Amino acid sequence: MKDEHALTCPLCQSATVSFFEQDKRRQYFRCETCALVFADPACLLPPEEEKAVYDKHENVVEDQGYRQFLSRLATPLMEKMGSSGLQGLDFGCGPGPALAAMLSESGHEMAVYDPYFAPNTSALERTYDFVTCTEAIEHFYMPHREWRQLLSLVKPGGWLAS
């Protein structure tokens, strides 16, 4: 078993982590400070293998079932925001940016970013009225850094929807 004392929490960076679970593929640890459960960083896939997994996701912009799934986030978000014509970013949009398409169709101006499928880092150099992030946060390798980045993209008083 991995020496848990060699690990720090990838979210709060606490050094107090303990063994949590072993499945067929990897070990998981739990942070005693923030309760994050995370996979052994040594088991995370290198970028080209991670992208190959996402390439198998069949997320199509027009897929009605997928849109139905995304509406569980999009509908309450749009109700909260009230007005249309806002500027938003879909962070981690994946190979088929259906959520950005839905929000655009509802009158918002959408930008997309994804490290593999829309790697336009210029989209990360400004702020937005709202930022969405679906099916992506659980894939963050360094959440302490990626969460900070997500928050820095949202205007004061704006919305982060995940």
Ligand SMILES: [Zn+2]
């Ligand atoms: Zn932690």
